[in-house]
Each structure stands twice: as structure tokens, then as C-alpha cells.
Amino acid sequence: MTGTPLPDHPDFLWRNPDPKRSYEVVIVGGGGHGLATAYYLAKNHGITDIAVLEKGWLAGGNMARNTTIIRSNYLWDESSGIYEHSLKLWETLEEDLDYPILFSQRGVLNLAHTLQDIRDSRRRVHANQLNGIDAEWLEPDEVAKVCPIVNIDPDVRYPVLGATYQPRAGIAKHDYVAWGFARRADAYGIDLIQNCEVTGIDVTDGRVTGVRTTRGDIAAGKVALAGAGHTSVLAEMVGLRLPLQSHPLQALVSELLEPVHPTVVMSNAVHVYVSQAHKGELVMGAGIDSYNGYGQRGAFHIIERQMAAALELFPVFARAHMLRTWAGIVDTTPDASPIVGLTPVENLYLNCGWGTGGFKATPGVGWCYAHTVATGEPHPYNAPFALSRFVTGALVDEHGAAAVAH
């Protein structure tokens, strides 16, 4: 519920071990995906000789910078498959991790503002329902019942013509999620190694043998990349070129406010998505900055534009105050879908291109990526997201359904 104090974190989270000389699996990237992958490698596949290498502090990249929306109402079967798998895991994750991750299934509204939005939205709802995903189409008055502060006045510039609604969707507390995975991974004996930047990847006879890091060389049977926005930089180390572009994505929070916003509202047409987090702050995301950038900061006019759009939708926000803005680096693909699977280098695995969808996928992709790394074969849920699709043309194009697929 909104407005309650956050639960305390446990008294112990993880060790801070020095890296060993060699591991069975080295995961590059100590964000949500890397930590979840480590956890499921141990839990589902019994592999614990693992190091998770993080160049900064654990979960300090996109995991610390996202707006924590969790939903599975994607258009295409392939997408809804992996996101729904993830959502099902979210539903039991608190018990599984024994960590109060504050997963709150308060529902997500995706607003439609044009007649074409309505067509696209209803198409998605119909597809979701047939895929067993809870999805509804709501007329404007029903939108107002779910979220009374949404302005459904038909005379505004881009009136709300309806919305899709996924009741099981929601939000969670990002740090708690990451630390929950990290604590469990650490308890399995997995080494979480911070301030350890990978500077090279060793390949012998087409097969990965280890990584070079700022804390020494580490041999590895398998290397799993989970570097989000920095994946291109990592892949470049083995000469692997990927269809990725890294862009800044900005977000912001307000001060703590009495509960006003009971759900999550997303509007792709005007690039607003907003929820009210557990303590009462409004958490909002903006559109992606247009240019490639690793600077973890975006341009201010994006935020300005977003504030204007937010006030059109939520006039009550006028005197809420913007407390902090920040930016993450999202790695985007040509079809707005991720790449998860094998690479041309034996025993080197790839998980990237999540764009704005990474947080919600955390348990799902951790599960599937662990399967891929452990067995050397993609899990059925991530098989459609192979790198090869860009050659065959079998894209999973989520642009049409959601220009900004948060």
C-alpha cells in the first residue's frame, strides 16, 4: 500500500569476496539480470561455482534507475510468453527469495489517445486473452474508476479514448529485488565481486576461456554477458557486432505525497508512465533520448515535455515537486525485443537489448538465461529471441504495439 514505511532490509546481505582464479561460470554484470541468472543457475541447475562481476556497485545501473513497472501484456506471442513467465515468477518471488520485494499488483493502464491507438490496444488485449494473460479493454469512464485522477475530459488535446488494463501487473521495489537475488546467490556460495570491470574476454579456438578484469584475470568455463547498456562494449572484446544502440532513458521522482494514484498509468502517445511508489513518491519515466549515449544523463527538454504531458493527463500533479531526475542507459534493438541466447563463440552467452523492458523481465530472463547457460541450449521462452532473427527476418517487432515498450 502507498504511504507505508518501507520494510527493513536484512541484517546481512552478502560477503565481499576477492575473486578466485577460476570459475565454472562467470557472469559479467551485477545488475538484476546477472544476479537473477546466478540465482537460478544455483537453484535450478545446481551450479554454484559462479562469479558475478560488477564494474561498480551491485545493481547500480539500470536496476537502480528504472520505474519498476511489471506487466506481461505484450502483443506478440513470443514476448507475452517470456514476460508472462516472468510475471508468474514475480507472483511467488517474495517467498522464494524470502525478501520483502514489495511486489504490488495494482494493475497497469495503457492509455489510448487516438483511433489507431484503440485498434492497436484492442488487438493486444485480444491476443493477450488468447494467450491466457489477464487483459481488458476499458472505456474512458472505466479508466476513471480504476484511476480517478486521470483526466478523461474529451476536450483536451489528446483525450483518453480508453485503455488496456492488466490487473495482475504492478510495481516492485527495485533495490529490494536486486538485493534479494544477491543475498540468495551469496548464500549459495556464489561470489559477487564489485568494483571489478571486465577489460577483455579470452577466446581460444573459438571457445571462451576467461575474462580479464581490473581485479585480475579469471578463467571461466562459460561466460554469460549481462551488461545491459554496455553489452556492445563487452561484445566488441570478442569482435562480436550486435544490432544494439545504447540510449539515455530518463526518470524522476516527486516528494512523498498522500495516496492519490492507485495504479500504474502508461501513455505511449505522450510518453508518460507514472506510479505512486510505496512511500508515496510519484515515479515517472520519460521518453528515450534520441541519440546514442553512455553518459547516464539526458537532455532537459525531454523532462519538460514529459511534465507538460503529465499535467494534461493528471492535472492534480500541478504542484507536486520534482525532487530528482536521473538517466539510465538502455540498449535497444531494431525490433524493440531482446536478444537472449548463444553467440558464435562457444560457451559465450548473450542477454541484452531489453530496452525499457529489462526490470519486469528480471526473474523470467534470469530463469531462461540460466537454462541457456547451463544446458547450452535456449529455453523455449527465449528461443525466439536469437541473434539470428536479424538475418532471417523473423523479427519480434514490438514497435507497432508500443512505440515505447516500457
Next chain:
Amino acid sequence: MSNAFRVDALGSVDRDKSLSFTFDGREYTGHPGDTLASALLANGVHHVATSIKYGRPRGIMTAGVEEPNALVQIEFPFPEPMLTATTVELYDGLVARGLSGQGRLSTRPDTARYDTVHAHCDVLVVGAGPAGLAAALTASRAGVRVVVVDELPSPGGSLPGTAPACEWVADVTDELSANSDVQLLRRTTAIGYYDDGLVLALEKRTDHLGAAAPAHVSRQRVWRIRARQVVFATGAYERPIAFDDNDRPGIMLAGSARTYLGRFGVLAGREVVVFTTNDSAYLAATELADAGARVRAVIDARSEVPAHWLDACAARGIEVRAGQAVSGTSGAERITGVRVGDEEIGCDLLLVSGGWNPAVALFSQARGTLRYDGVLGGFVPAGALDTVRTAGAARGVLGSAEVVSDGAEAALGALAALGKTAGEPVALPAVGDAPAGAPGAVLWQVPGSDDAQFVDLQRDQTVADVLRATGAGLTSVEHVKRYTTIGTAHDQGRTSGVLTSGIVAAALGVDIAELGTPRLRPPALPVAFAAFAGRNRGELFDPVRVTSLHRWHVEHGALFENVGQWKRPWYYPVGGETIEEAVLRECRAAREGVGMMDGSTLGKISVQGPDSGELLDRFYTNVMSSLKVGRVRYGVMCGVDGMVFDDGTVLRLAEEEFLVTTTTGNAAKVLDRMEEWLQTEWPDLRVRLTSVTEHWATIPLVGPRSRDVLALVAPTLDVSNAAFGFMTWQDTVVADVPARVARISFSGELAYEINVPAWYAHTVWEALYAAGGPFGITPYGTETMHVLRAEKAYPIIGQDTDGTITPQDLGMSWVVSGKKDEFVGRRSFDRAENRRADRKQLVGLLPVDERTLLPEGAQIIATETVPAPPVPMLGHITSSYRSDALGRTFALALLRGGTRRVGETLYVPLEGRTVAVTVTDPVLYDKEGTRRDG
């Protein structure tokens, strides 16, 4: 007892006027020039808020934006959540209350205006304290353009309210004001440094006027100041010390008590204890004593206290205890005493100074690097940047005279960087600074009960919380911040950040210089959403684009559809018709009589030059270069991925001139794309592109009687089929207006597209409307257009396509030239995925029940009963309408292997049932094309 703590002869509030205000339900008075905090203190009110986690009483700890405690909710004149009482200027009628953690948003609409202004200068000075004023005056005298922003209502900053200081400030301010190249912005706080010298600042223009604020003046203004050189003279924030129960009302930072006394004439307490690690608090001790307070003791953590401060205290009967510390406090609603060693000293005010933290947030945003200053116990700028420098306390320089010199010095640096020569040096104020003092001690914490020692008062986090975080294995301050939430509140950790780092460093046994502090993110001050939205609200939120016929549509009752930024007539209901009734009527008119619509939003690109045909051949999937002058051809463009990008007609106007039309939504994209390839890939082609979208108004005149109507208004035009055939165009005169008319049909009916310069659109439209009267001419909108074209299976790009559809998928292999080796996207047709026989293809769907209207977006399955999920889906419905011409409903769909399924019965699952549909060829009306010639 009103204003019992007001001291005569000090401060600059206007005592001739009284202001009434209400706080927590009680009425008080204050004066113009007060803040809410100073007025409360003048009335002896210290307990103003309640802490978020433990519900402890909290007071007023500071006098500025760094305030962690005194959070208030404004209730009148308009509710505003979570402001600091220390920054709310008092006005008559203010109603506020203290907060416990959460603010409240108003449910009333905020009708205040907000705006944005761009400003440009050579030197921007942030802060009009002694350093800032000196910097501004130095820059001003060099003849450059200067902007100065300062958060207070009047310049002067931390300078004491003594006569010589005030005089200096007045002189400097007068000189700055007299220079038309200097802009001094009061009540204006810099909130962020962005790239290339852009500083955003928020000006509070009318907040201090309360309900008397004029409605036509913006309440707050965002300044976007683009400066070639920036000087941050942002001062420093005093640092608290962690000791037991350090959060009670009546515990205040020492410098803030000076501010209350000097600026507002308010004595924050009568029985005072001072706890310090440095010299600066002695100013507070002596000034408060001089103003009538009884200063019981100065507890100095240092073992050596400078002699002149000992003397000054002795002269005032103030006991100085060196080498001691305050270890705890007592009191409930207000502090009643402090514990020093075993001794309890009674007091109603405890002043604390743990040293000073330079205000480096903006410098840090400018990507300036910081270094730890061990003497100061804080982080200071490591050095100036090319275009950004800091001055005064913001870079750790303390002492008024030094600060003024440092400000001038910074401006000289900026001028040198600009290549400008300095003018006359700035005179120093005669502020009679105290003799040089001793360095401060760095003290984070006094040993005691960790769980009673507050580090972040706003988040109610204690030393124990910090130690729990480090004990959990956290070694990064960013992790500690997240574990404890320290520094994430309203004040962004201005008072808690460095203190936290100090405690973490001590706990982990690492160097604080290595550990650093959590990153400070913009904005430096919380800013109302509405201020950033500015005037981009309501009708100015996003431009509404209208055609030259817009007024006519409005006057004739059209309802409008948003298409991109355009407003297009959607349908024209008559006499209370529903959309369905109106569209059936409009369709019937176009099929049986004559209709007209406003097609002006179609994109129009003039393509000229000897290589125009070649350029078009490279873009369109069919051949355009072979088009004869006077003729029109339909074409499709694909992306490099082979997917349909846009479609439209191409007119060949002359041997070297074509007119390309695009869809409304893609007009700019098509032109941009053609320009991009022309400029970057094919600069050798001699072609020029010019948008003429808005020069021409376009009026399709549609239906079997369109020829009759046109003949009436274009008497010089031979409208016969022989003279004016399908897919040709002619220049003529329509309603006395020079016009270009084309025989183009997006409905299958006989139709003319009349193009006239937009100024004449209204005249020509009215002439057509009048001439068509006897034929029942009917204006129609986009909905009818969609139905008419769907009956003919003409796709709408973006509705019947979704970026995954090729021309072949649309059944338009005929538009893909077999003669050309190459056009953009052709290669993609040969990919494995494109060769699949079961690609989705455009088909018609006829519901077996002729009255059932299928919802657009519905999915198609193979079985009458819906199997358990996941259900295999064959495709979806892209367009679905009731057809007057067919006398039934119909739909278009993208269906897997669709062309081979013609004749099959498939099912559309809807809520709780399935609808049987027959797959058909998509062209459902006049397949033979007999109607296009009338």
C-alpha cells in the same frame, strides 16, 4: 505575546506592517520580509513538524533550502505540498500546517500561470552573497553581459546585517542595476547545470504575494540561461553533528540562528548553548548574547580555542568549555537541556556547528570533480573547469573579506577565458572580520546511543541504521544510501550526506576521500511539475494543425479526429445522428450521388530536376520514370527492411517535375527520408525537393455525380472521360481559381481531386458545395473515407499495416516492379522469412451473420470453440465496418497464409463466444472497376 522573540533594531523586516497567518490551526502575525520559519520563531514556535518514522517532534534546524525538518503543507491560498518553512516568504492570509512525511496535492485545478524564458549572457553568477556580488560587479565593469541569480528577495547572502555591509551591498546592487547589460534576478534559484553553459533557474515571481498575486503574471518562471562562463557563488551549508537526541525542536545550526537574528530580528531562544567544532559558531554565540540571549556555554570539541574568542566570550560572561562535547539532550516538545559529560545544562536553544560543506551540487552536475578537504571536513571543487568556476564558501573559502576577493578573482578568471579585459577593481566591504581563527576539528559523531543519533532527520535515519548497512556487507555510499534511504528526501542530504560518508568511512576503516559522497542529482531544489510544464498546457500543450477549411468544418458540425497533430473532420452528424448513421449516409452519397472531403493534409512534395524520375525509381517499388507528363501513378515505398513505409500518388507535372503525395501521418517522414538519401547517398542526383503540403488545399470530389458538379464550377474544363481520363491531371480554373485537378479515386468511384492554393480553398469548397446542392452533395470525413477505401481493399498504412507487412502481403505484387533491379528495400524480400508461404496476407472477412460488426483488433482462430491458452492465432482484424453499399458488415484482416484460405470459414473469439467468418478476396465492391469512370 505576539512576536515576543523579535529583537529591536535588527533585521530588515518591515515592522510597520503586520501580516496575519495561520499555522497548525493557530493564528499568528509576522512582517513583510519574514519567512514562515522566522515568523514562527518570532512567535516562539519551534515544534513545527513530526518525524516520518518515529513520530518525534521536529523543529526548525536551518534558515534555508537545506532544511530537513520544518516541512509544511500550504493550504491557502492554494494547496502545495512539502515546502520548507525556511523558504516560504510570509504573506497575509497564509494558512499552513506542519507535515509528517507526506504532502497533499490539491484536487482543485491549479489556475496559476507558469512560464519559461530564455536568457543569454557572457557571465552568469549564481548567488548574490559577497562572493557573487563581487564576481558580478567585476564582470559588469568589464562590459560583458551578466546575469545574476539569487534565491533571496534581496542580495547580500550571508553578509551580516551591519551598516557597512548593507551599504556595500546597496552600492554594488545600485551599480549592477544601472548597467543595462546586467540582469539581477531575485527570488531565483539555480536548479540545474546542463550542457554547454545552460543553467536552469526557478524564479518565484508572485508566491510572496499570496492571494493578492495577479492572475495574469506567471507565478513561477523557469529561466533557461545560456552562459559562456558560469561562476557558482553558492555558499556553504553548515554541518550538524550526530549525538544522542540531536533532533529535538530548539536544536538549530549556529549560522542559521545568526541569520534569524541578523535578517529577521528574531532571537531563536533565550537560554542558549552552543556546540561547535570551529570558530564560526562563536559569531552566533556573541551576536545572540549581544541581542539579549543568555548564552550558557560554548562547548567546543577542540582542545584549543583561539584567544580572541575566549576574550569575546569572557566579555559577555559566556563560559567556554574546550575539549568537550554535547552527548545528549532532554526535552519533549522543545529542548530543555543538554548533557555535557555528567552535567546537565538547561537551555531552550542548542546551536550546533560541525563545520561547513560547500554547496557543490551544481558544480558537480557540471561534471566538476570534487576532493575531500581534511581541514574543512567536506568536499570542495578540485579546480575550475573551462567554463565553470566556483567562488567563496562554495569552494571552501571562509571569512567575508576573503570571500569577496575570491568572487572577484573568479570573475577575472571568467573574463580571461572570454578574452575580456577587467575594469576597475571592486572595493571590499568594511565588515571588520574577526582575526584569523584556528582550524576546525572534524567531528562526525559523539559516542553514545547510535539509535538515538539522527543522521538524516527527514528520513528518520540514525547512526545505528548506517552501521546496520555497513554490517550487512555494504561498502558503497550509494548502497548505504539505498539501504537507509539517507539523502533521498526533500533536502537531498544537504545536511546528512557528508556526515553519512564520515560515519561509513569510520565504520569500514576507509578513507572518506576514497569513499566519496552520494551523487547529487538535478534539480538542486524541488520544483513544481507545473513550472516545468510552463505554458505548454491546454491549447498550447501541442500544436493543433488545421487546414484552410477548418472553420467551415466547425461551422458545419464536424466532429474531428486527431491524425498526428492535425485535426481532420471525422464525420458530419446531422440532426442527432450517431456516427454509424452519419457514416452510412455519407457513404451512400459518395457511392450514389456526390460527396466531398478535405484532403488538404495529404503530404505533397515537389520533386524537380533532371534526375527526378531516377530518384523516384529508387524509392518506389514500381517505375515512376516512365510516367508520362499529364499522368498519375500510384506507388508504394518500403523501408530497407522491405516493409511498407508509405503510399500515395505521383503526378508528372513536366519532364523534370513530379508531384509526390504522401499519407497525412507520414508527410514529414517521407520528405525527410527522401532528403536524407538525396543528401547522403545520392548527392550526385540533380534533384531538388520542396514541400508544398500547405500551399495546396486538396478537395476530393467523389461519386457518380462528381462530373456534373465539376462541370458546373469549371466551365472551361472538358470533364468527359475521353478528354479527362482516369489517372490523369489537368491545370484548369475551378470557381475562377487556378486549379490543378486530377482523376484519382480512393473510393473506386468516379472522383476528382481538386488542388488550389490554400487561400482559395474556402471559396472553391463553397462553390462546389453550392453547385452540388441539387445533387445532394455531402461533405464526409475520415471515417467514411476509410469505409469507402476498405470496400475496395485500399490499405491504410499504419492501420492495415504495422511495420511487418510487405507490398506482397497486401496483395499488391503488381506494384513491385519486375523490371527494376533495385529499389530501396527490395533485397529484403528475398530473406527466408519473406519467402514463407504462410506470411500474413490481407484478406476480406465476411461475418456469416451479416449484421455482426467485428471489433477491429480482434484475433482469428481456426476452431469454433476456443481451446485452452495459449490459443494459436492466425491473424487479426485491421479494419471493420458496416457497409451501405454491401448492405452488410465486412472486415479486412491480416491472416496467416490468407490468400490460400479464401473460402474457408474461420472464427473470431469475442467475449464468451466465437463469430464465424468467411475468408474472401479483400476487394468486395466493384471488383471489375466499372465505377471509376462514372
Next chain:
Amino acid sequence: MTVDAPARFSPLADWQEAFGRLPAGFQVRELPFLTQLTLRVSADSPAAKAVESVLGIRLPSASRAELSEEVKALWLGPDEWLLVAPADTGAELVGRLRSAIGEEFATVTDVSAQRTVLSLRGGLTREILARGCALDLDPRVAPVGACYTTLLAQTGITLVVRAEAAASVWLLVRSSFAPYAAAWLVDAATEYGGGAG
């Protein structure tokens, strides 16, 4: 041929009254129906020289307008100018230019109704433009003859500095965006009184 010319309406015909209520320091007027031609030609080419001899001016360089003759030339891009001439002279001017260009490669396109021209004058002009135009319009930076194609709030404009003393500028704005631009200008003047309507 008819006796009366057909009626025509400029994009901001409905805005005269709102403009009339603006404060004295900010006068806005639409200059309707001016002839506007887009000239695309390589600078310094024989075709450009031919055009210059017809117009009696030099085509201005980047970010400049040539305002001295009856036909004004506004720089829009390195090979693109907008020629602004009195109303109803378009056909004749196009003819003269095209014949002067002859077989050389240059294009002249009548775009008279594509944009409309607003005349802004008065002491508040720069201050009001600064609410939506990010460019530095200080006379020392943007003197008479400066010509910028840029953004005003959310619409593209071409801004021409006509005179310094009376702070006079032209704003050229796309016809479909003209009502937005007008509404924006009138709203921007609100705090100076009048105009808010």
C-alpha cells in the same frame, strides 16, 4: 474571366481582433498573400548569378536576409532561399526567374500559401520571443538582416530582423501552424495586459 477576383482568406484572417488587443509594446500583424517562392540553386553557380541579376541583389549568405529591394531573399539553407515579393506577383516572377535560369539546374517553386508572414514590432518583441525562442536576439548578436530558421515553442519559424530601433521582425510560419503561433504569441503577451482575450 470574371469581374470580381475570387475571395481568398489568409491563415490568420480570424486573428485580427485578438492581435488588436495586444499591448502597445507588442504589435502583431499578418501580412497576407505575399508572394513566396522557394529557390533551390547552388550558391555562386551560373544559375544563381542569373537569379541575382533578375532580382538585382546578391543572394544572402547563411543566416542572413537581403531586404533592400522589392523582392526580399531569405536564406533557408546552403542551396535554398525563400523569395518574398508583393502579393500577386508570383506567376510573373516565376516566369522571369525560370527563363533567366534557362537550361541551368535550379528550381523555383511557388509556395506562397505554404507559410504566412507575421510582422512583430515594439519594445516588448524580443522579450516575448525569448519565452519560446532559444536564440540570442540581442541586436549585437542578431542585427538587422539576421534570418534564422528555428523553433518558437513547438513550431518551426523563420525569423527575420527587419529593424533594430523599433524592434521589428518578421516571423514566417507554416500555414497549418499559424493559429498555434498566433495563440502562443497572444498568450505570451498576457502579463503585459490586453491580448489575453
Next chain:
Amino acid sequence: MQLIACPWCGEREEAEFHYGGQAHVPYPAKPADLDDEQWAQYVFFRDNPKGPFAERWMHAAGCRRWFDALRDTATHQFLSVHRMGEEPRA
């Protein structure tokens, strides 16, 4: 809001510009001669370095010219801009 130096118009705010991604990726002379892998490389694969990156930009709200830029993606700073077909200038 960065300032970007249009090679024709001078410094303007970044909102006036349109990003065109990696520069110097020419359209293949004979796409039909490429295999699927090579064609995919052209259509979908672009460099994504952290550091200096040769890009194309267009001054969309100004002179509408495309130009080349060298920009550091780590800092977002422009290192140089130059007109199409011309050599980089600092």
C-alpha cells in the same frame, strides 16, 4: 540541452536536430549480390561504441542539411562537425 554547431547555421539547441545514427554506412552498391548475413549487417547492425563515434545529424528545424559529426558517446560532447562530403574540421 546541448548546443550543436550546425556547419551552416552555427550553434543551435539540440532540440532542433534529428539524429541519424552511425555515419559512413553506405547503401550497398548491389544489394542483390549480398547474402542474407551481409544484407542484415547493412539493415540492422550499427556500431555502438562508448567513446568517439562518427554520426550523422540533420538540422531539422533549421537549414535541413545532413552533416557528419564526431561525438563522444561517453560524455555526449561533440568533438567536431563537418559538412557532407567535406573533411572533418575541429
